[in-house]
Amino acid sequence: MSTVASKSYEFSVQDASGTTCTANAWAKVPPALSKPEREALMQRCAELLKAKGAVLVAHYYVDGDLQDLALATGGCVSDSLEMARFGRDHEAQTLVVAGVRFMGETAKILSPEKTVLMPDLDATCSLDLGCPPDEFAAFCDAHPDRTVVVYANTSAAVKARADWMVTSSCALAIVNHLKDQGKKILWAPDKHLGNYIQQQTGADMLLWQGACIVHDEFKGVELDLLRKEHPNAKVLVHPESPTSVVQQADIVGSTSRLLKAVIEGDEGDTFIVATDKGIMHRMRQLAPGKTLIEAPTAGDSAACKSCAHCPWMAMNALQGVVDCLEHGHNAIHVDAETSRKAQGCITRMLDFVAQHPQALVVKDGGRLAGFTPGIGAA
Ligand code: 13P
Ligand code: SF4
Numbered sequence: 001m002s003t004v005a006s007k008s009y010e011f012s013v014q015d016a017s018g019t020t021c022t023a024n025a026w027a028k029v030p031p032a033l034s035k036p037e038r039e040a041l042m043q044r045c046a047e048l049l050k051a052k053g054a055v056l057v058a059h060y061y062v063d064g065d066l067q068d069l070a071l072a073t074g075g076c077v078s079d080s081l082e083m084a085r086f087g088r089d090h091e092a093q094t095l096v097v098a099g100v101r102f103m104g105e106t107a108k109i110l111s112p113e114k115t116v117l118m119p120d121l122d123a124t125c126s127l128d129l130g131c132p133p134d135e136f137a138a139f140c141d142a143h144p145d146r147t148v149v150v151y152a153n154t155s156a157a158v159k160a161r162a163d164w165m166v167t168s169s170c171a172l173a174i175v176n177h178l179k180d181q182g183k184k185i186l187w188a189p190d191k192h193l194g195n196y197i198q199q200q201t202g203a204d205m206l207l208w209q210g211a212c213i214v215h216d217e218f219k220g221v222e223l224d225l226l227r228k229e230h231p232n233a234k235v236l237v238h239p240e241s242p243t244s245v246v247q248q249a250d251i252v253g254s255t256s257r258l259l260k261a262v263i264e265g266d267e268g269d270t271f272i273v274a275t276d277k278g279i280m281h282r283m284r285q286l287a288p289g290k291t292l293i294e295a296p297t298a299g300d301s302a303a304c305k306s307c308a309h310c311p312w313m314a315m316n317a318l319q320g321v322v323d324c325l326e327h328g329h330n331a332i333h334v335d336a337e338t339s340r341k342a343q344g345c346i347t348r349m350l351d352f353v354a355q356h357p358q359a360l361v362v363k364d365g366g367r368l369a370g371f372t373p374g375i376g377a378a
Helices: 035-051 064-072 080-089 101-110 133-141 171-180 191-201 220-229 255-264 277-286 318-327 336-355
Strands: 005-014 020-029 054-059 076-078 094-098 115-117 147-151 164-166 185-188 205-207 234-237 270-274 291-294
Touching: 035 054, 035 064, 035 318, 054 064, 054 080, 054 101, 064 076, 064 277, 064 318, 076 080, 080 094, 080 101, 080 336, 094 101, 094 318, 101 115, 101 336, 133 185, 147 171, 164 171, 164 336, 171 185, 171 191, 171 336, 185 191, 191 205, 220 270, 234 255, 255 270, 255 277, 270 277, 277 291
Parallel strands: 054 076, 054 094, 094 115, 147 164, 147 185, 185 205, 234 270, 270 291
Antiparallel strands: 005 020
């Protein structure tokens, strides 16, 4: 993929003793394309997906063209739970996962026989980076009495050490279930999601101190001011956000849950949305009569670090889809032993969700019927 630039981002990383420090990671910035260039690439992607018998599985945060392409070619656009289920259940032997690396790894672990390609293998996640496998293993070793619950946003090696994987869709229900069984929990890596679940369930949870660089930037004080300007607005918050933001929410939930809230709102409703602004594309398509306002990431005087858009999700580009399908580039590989171990915690979550469908506040959010533009739509 040709790139015009790259940017560096600071994230927090924890060692086994619980000490956190900061580190840096890079994200490439794909070049901006003209409308005819985008249309030609979308057409080429659609032809290649068909020719290779492949299906595109995309997250709500990736570029709108990729979301439209996925829907127009029989793929899906969804949250991370539904991406995992869709990839596992689809008959296609090649999955193109447009998201970040842990999403590709989860797809591969669930379907080791399938080829899993990604537009850019360097698309990572600050939560994954902030939880190195060796330090995490040492942390687990230091607390052998605790059930290890990890968020989906982790490497295969971290999942290999876990008893349960959860996503933001089912984390509350699964931790409640474990609490009812009298389990004490070791939680990693997102401190904000961990705090939220701890407060909601009252479970005994020891938290890794990771954070999402995008959601960590939403500001409670500025959100309070914005709410005063829009007193009738409903506030939708992804639980990777800080407590000061979550506390002001009308709805806290996964990306699918937040999308559902907008769809179900009344015509003319206003929503303040505290999650990656990539989701606005699908919100606008499925709820055109609603007013959507981005939650503030910083005050007037502060430098905006994240601008509410994940730099690694943004690395997914149409050209990357073409390249990976044309040349088989960017295949995900997870070594057999790690894959076998990691499969346990992912399958446990999927079985739980299948047995407790009420555990999900929203089901199949990514497959909601709605506007599906054709190839080349603006
Ligand atoms: P969801 O599972 O809610 O889509 O969240 C994934 C993610 O990475 C949010 O930052
Ligand atoms: Fe990770 Fe945050 Fe990007 Fe989601 S938005 S993939 S949690 S860095």
